[in-house]
Amino acid sequence: xxxxxxxxxxxxxxxxxxxxxxxxxxxxxxxxxxxxxxxxxxxxxxxxxxxxxxxxxxxxxxxxxxxxxxxxxxxxxxxxxxxxxxxxxxxxxxxxxxxxxxxxxxxxxxxxxxxxxxxxxxxxxxxxxxxxxxxxxxxxxxxxxxxxxxxxxxxxxxxxxxxxxxxxxxxxxxxxxxxxxxxxxxxxxxxxxxxxxxxxxxxxxxxxxxxxxxxxxxxxxxxxxxxxxxxxxxxxxxxxxxxxxxxxxxxxxxxxxxxxxxxxxxxxxxxxxxxxxxxxxxxxxxxxxxxxxxxxxxxxxxxxxxxxxxxxxxxxxxxxxxxxxxxxxxxxxxxx
Amino acid sequence: xxxxxxxxxxxxxxxxxxxxxxxxxxxxxxxxxxxxxxxxxxxxxxxxxxxxxxxxxxxxxxxxxxxxxxxxxxxxxxxxxxxxxxxxxxxxxxxxxxxxxxxxxxxxxxxxxxxxxxxxxxxxxxxxxxxxxxxxxxxxxxxxxxxxxxxxxxxxxxxxxxxxxxxxxxxxxxxxxxxxxxxxxxxxxxxxxxxxxxxxxxxxxxxxxxxxxxxxxxxxxxxxxxxxxxxxxxxxxxxxxxxxxxxxxxxxxxxxxxxxxxxxxxxxxxxxxxxxxxxxxxxxxxxxxxxxxxxxxxxxxxxxxxxxxxxxxxxxxxxxxxxxxxxxxxxxxxxxxxxxxxxxxxxxxxxxxxxxxxxxxxxxxxxxxxxxxxxxxxxxxxxxxxxxx
Ligand SMILES: Cc1ncc(C[n+]2csc(CCOP(=O)(O)OP(=O)(O)O)c2C)c(N)n1
Numbered sequence: 001x002x003x004x005x006x007x008x009x010x011x012x013x014x015x016x017x018x019x020x021x022x023x024x025x026x027x028x029x030x031x032x033x034x035x036x037x038x039x040x041x042x043x044x045x046x047x048x049x050x051x052x053x054x055x056x057x058x059x060x061x062x063x064x065x066x067x068x069x070x071x072x073x074x075x076x077x078x079x080x081x082x083x084x085x086x087x088x089x090x091x092x093x094x095x096x097x098x099x100x101x102x103x104x105x106x107x108x109x110x111x112x113x114x115x116x117x118x119x120x121x122x123x124x125x126x127x128x129x130x131x132x133x134x135x136x137x138x139x140x141x142x143x144x145x146x147x148x149x150x151x152x153x154x155x156x157x158x159x160x161x162x163x164x165x166x167x168x169x170x171x172x173x174x175x176x177x178x179x180x181x182x183x184x185x186x187x188x189x190x191x192x193x194x195x196x197x198x199x200x201x202x203x204x205x206x207x208x209x210x211x212x213x214x215x216x217x218x219x220x221x222x223x224x225x226x227x228x229x230x231x232x233x234x235x236x237x238x239x240x241x242x243x244x245x246x247x248x249x250x251x252x253x254x255x256x257x258x259x260x261x262x263x264x265x266x267x268x269x270x271x272x273x274x275x276x277x278x279x280x281x282x283x284x285x286x287x288x289x290x291x292x293x294x295x296x297x298x299x300x301x302x303x304x305x306x307x308x309x310x311x312x313x314x315x316x317x318x319x320x321x322x323x324x325x326x327x328x329x330x331x332x333x334x335x336x
Numbered sequence: 337x338x339x340x341x342x343x344x345x346x347x348x349x350x351x352x353x354x355x356x357x358x359x360x361x362x363x364x365x366x367x368x369x370x371x372x373x374x375x376x377x378x379x380x381x382x383x384x385x386x387x388x389x390x391x392x393x394x395x396x397x398x399x400x401x402x403x404x405x406x407x408x409x410x411x412x413x414x415x416x417x418x419x420x421x422x423x424x425x426x427x428x429x430x431x432x433x434x435x436x437x438x439x440x441x442x443x444x445x446x447x448x449x450x451x452x453x454x455x456x457x458x459x460x461x462x463x464x465x466x467x468x469x470x471x472x473x474x475x476x477x478x479x480x481x482x483x484x485x486x487x488x489x490x491x492x493x494x495x496x497x498x499x500x501x502x503x504x505x506x507x508x509x510x511x512x513x514x515x516x517x518x519x520x521x522x523x524x525x526x527x528x529x530x531x532x533x534x535x536x537x538x539x540x541x542x543x544x545x546x547x548x549x550x551x552x553x554x555x556x557x558x559x560x561x562x563x564x565x566x567x568x569x570x571x572x573x574x575x576x577x578x579x580x581x582x583x584x585x586x587x588x589x590x591x592x593x594x595x596x597x598x599x600x601x602x603x604x605x606x607x608x609x610x611x612x613x614x615x616x617x618x619x620x621x622x623x624x625x626x627x628x629x630x631x632x633x634x635x636x637x638x639x640x641x642x643x644x645x646x647x648x649x650x651x652x653x654x655x656x657x658x659x660x661x662x663x664x665x666x667x668x669x670x671x672x673x674x675x676x677x678x679x680x681x682x683x684x685x686x687x688x689x690x691x692x693x694x695x696x697x698x699x700x701x702x703x704x705x706x707x708x709x710x711x712x713x714x715x716x717x718x719x720x721x722x723x724x725x
Binding site for chain 1: 451470493526622714715
């Protein structure tokens with residue numbers, strides 16, 4: 001067991017994948033001598049060479065489009081998109097090509113491409129550096145979408161993503177890159193929790209609180225704060241955003257009867273809406289109150305001086321928990 | 337570097353006042369220089385005429401501009417280090433490229449910058465607080481683009497080249513003689529957008545100038561990762577003529593930009609300028625160039641410093657009087673002080689500003705979220721009543 005930062009844990013996972021499979025290649029802007037702008041690929045080019053850790057031209061469509069060709073040729077490309085907001089030039093390649101190739105060829109051609117995307121806000125960056133674009137991709141069939149929330153998962157899930165024959169969007173919560181945690185580097189991938197499973201990270205009985213990526217930590221903190229008030233919150237780390245592991249969420253809601261979902265992305269058309277609808281369909285008779293969403297607002301990600309208002313924090317989540325429980329909250333007395 | 341072999345597909349045009357400057361489709365080659373690194377004026381048969389109006393006074397004012405924007409850059413970098421700005425993209429070393437090009441523009445020309453053109457913003461008439469505002473994180477735009485004909489900083493690499501081309505197509509539809517100029521870096525030339533912009537510009541012969549500041553680095557990637565040939569050699573494949581100029585030579589940059597703008601105004605179509613320069617600072621204040629850059633390379637380029645070069649020219653001409661030096665220094669001091677003060681005094685935005693201007697007409701989703709969030713904020717001011725629902 002070693003204590004690693006989030007960024008080092010992903011680095012260690014990438015290293016392991018590069019060592020284990022000669023078909024794994026890394027591509028992205030500044031991932032070589034700089035080690036990526038967040039240093040996630042630090043030292044990998046030095047150790048594996050320029051042909052396996054490739055500094056790409058500034059062309060996101062090019063990065064993903066050439067990965068498609070490499071995959072055709074039997075490689076397992078791991079592409080880094082430098083920041084969430086720069087994935088859109090590659091959007092066409094991802095949704096029109098990467099996502100559809102397996103279906104189009106009825107399984108003849110696989111696209112084992114991993115696309116690493118630092119996502120989310122909270123680091124005081126300018127425009128296009130703090131987006132949460134996951135719903136665009138969860139809406140696209142054929143893609144697996146995961147969001148990691150702690151160094152251990154970061155380490156194992158990157159390897160599972162690379163090993164997956166499906167294309168995986170691997171979202172990394174950039175504001176947690178420096179958080180440290182225990183990482184068992186000997187963990188056998190075959191015994192680790194599979195890539196598409198959710199995890200109950202705090203057990204509880206009054207309210208189910210679903211989170212992923214950067215907000216898992218906030219959700220756990222909120223659960224602790226709620227416990228001080230005698231409220232027992234069960235926190236679920238979704239891990240896989242597409243497909244969502246509904247059985248785990250369902251079992252929890254059947255127990256608690258209440259659901260709060262939190263994410264940084266805007267509310268409309270977001271993952272929270274999908275989960276609220278699906279859980280309502282699956283366990284309507286168990287719900288004691290309407291599912292509550294605590295999310296970013298339906299606005300472009302605001303400039304940094306205001307981002308703390310946009311991002312769900314502990315207090316906003318607790319307010320949502322109060323709403324689900326019918327306790328006094330900021331919207332008390334308001335209809336609808 | 338300018339010959340008569342005007343390439344196929346390039347319109348002949350009526351050149352500037354009483355002379356001819358045809359731009360061939362490039363096949364490689366020279367760097368246009370009007371001032372040597374030692375500060376000597378190099379005469380050029382075709383380009384001299386484009387700067388013949390630049391007299392002593394004008395040269396001194398270019399020197400002032402370059403000194404002032406270097407000072408803005410230094411002050412902003414310091415403000416970032418002191419936590420007053422969230423980020424800053426330095427332009428150290430690119431002063432001649434930015435001043436030479438932007439001082440060639442007319443007020444009615446329209447400019448589409450990337451994020452590094454703070455020097456251009458200064459020249460276009462942006463207030464210092466407007467330049468600082470975005471980097472402080474207080475707003476998502478600084479200046480009114482329609483007031484100073486300068487689009488807001490563009491962070492998505494190369495996107496603005498398409499906007500510039502579209503604007504130029506609009507100018508063409510209007511039958512106006514406005515020129516449009518797009519700034520981008522060497523790395524940007526790899527993006528699809530820049531290549532698509534060149535396709536459109538060539539197809540419609542749009543009056544746009546693509547001004548590429550080749551500062552040799554795209555964050556950590558040297559220009560050879562982006563291109564196997566000189567950047568100025570690439571536009572010829574699109575049917576766009578190009579020039580390769582010494583970007584640290586303010587006179588050469590001016591001459592080339594004036595030729596290109598003139599060409600655009602007279603219906604000659606797009607031109608590509610590669611201004612060969614060097615980013616002497618980090619990519620942004622968040623970057624650490626020691627991880628990827630050889631210090632010797634930096635030293636070589638420091639010797640070609642654009643301000644130093646102009647100083648030498650002014651000295652040789654006997655223009656660098658104490659008077660001029662004092663005037664330039666006091667201007668730079670004043671601008672720096674104003675930048676600092678306007679930055680520190682800038683009022684913080686209000687929480688509910690988050691919801692403003694998402695749409696031009698009211699939107700019920702956002703109104704509801706705004707109402708809920710305002711109730712949420714107010715709830716912190718309310719006493720807790722026992723058992724209240
Ligand atoms: C579409 C997109 N991809 C990546 C980035 C991240 N990024 C910001 S600046 C930069 C390097 C740009 O280099 P260049 O075009 O040469 O301009 P310079 O910064 O050197 O002026 C990169 C990769 C971005 N802003 N937009």
